[in-house]
Amino acid sequence: MNLQNHKNLITEKGFTVIENIFSDEEINKIIHVLENIDTSKETFRKSQDLFAIRQFLKEIPEVKDLIFNENIKTIIKEIFGEKYFAVKSIYFDKPEKSNWYVAYHQDLTISVDKKVDLENFGPWTTKQNQFAVQPPLDILENIYTIRIHLDDTDENNGALKVVPKSHAKGIYRPETINWNVETEEICNVEKGGIMIMKPLTLHGSNRTTNGKKRRVIHIEFSDRKLPEELNWSEKMN
Template sequence: MTKEFLQRHKENVFEKGFTVIHSVFSDEEIEKIIEVIQNVDTSKENFRKSDDLFAVRQFLKEVPDVKDLVFNDAVKTIVRELFGEQYIAVKSIYFDKPETSNWYVAYHQDLTISVDEKLEMQGFGPWTTKKNQFAVQPPLPILENICTIRIHLDDTDEHNGALKVVPGSHAKGIYRPETIDWNTETEEICNVEKGGIMIMKPLTLHGSNRTTGGRRRRVIHIEFSDMELPQQLKWSEKLN
């Protein structure tokens, strides 16, 4: 990955709110990641399993053996060059949409961060609490600072839940999906090959359709930031 190549993707993220980089992981690396996930104990409370979705919250904490595989040299370089030297992982989730999934996600922005406790603070709210996990909508500058990497363990297109996004929507602050004017906005489907990644700003409006092609979609979603939270509030996951 040359400086010019990475600079082009950095510009995409800045201007459009997302970019796709192919072949960040080899097939062998992906198979190793899948093997670690398959061997994990799924009975813990951070694991959610239904006919439509298997998900793991605090993924890097719950499956620590996967960390060295996920943060290969290419990912480290991408984080450093596209985000910044001080960016660290602050949230991680694993999704598995099975072949028969009817899981549909309407257009939305990712407006919450995961923190270690609930504190009444100006500019932070509303709060949600699930099984001793605390999520809160922070002030806009914190959301604008975050960058997300989505690692694709399967080929993903419009038939198995690839993200659809509204380019440029990340630059418009809090953008309610019901106010989208499709006369001026466009929609783009982000196809990502197995072993590729999608990089996205959380404020980019995004959603996904139901699976229609009989193929599963497995994704590791990791959010990065270089900001310290105010007062004694801390990110619930924090991994250098």
């Protein structure tokens, strides 16, 4: 893997796609675990258009060894840095007939263990006993997201569409996107491939039109210690 090239792409455009990070056998093992979980827990969100598991690595610890294979460990070390750890994880299953689409947005919150009054931290939200807060910009700029694809994904089953270079423009309100200046790129990823992106990259996804599933594991990484008594709620080395 020529990772320097991918590192440059992330710095320049805000994202990159790396294929063949997981073998079919590795992906099938992960899917096997997912097909045998108790889906009634309250951290699981289930609807016709989406099944999601928040705090995924905490809820389904048996996938950890399957996800952090040698390729992923190398990518974390060489592209992100020696001291990076996982801080947030979500599993998304977008079913074959899903009408669920996501408008352009940046990922602006982090998951933390409690609510504390801190300068430059806010607004706050709480979902399913999970505190989330928008931290100062430098913390967001420091995060990397890996999206592991368990299915072939293209524009017909909800591949991410992104605005290249938008990660370098601070907080970028989607309603202010100037399409005379900006471009849109669709990130097709094959089963077993990954997409890496900076959370400030504007991204969204369309409805599914080809009757194919889209299952993605989303994991965010940071190397920052949070101020005072605040902790990452899902910190995992």
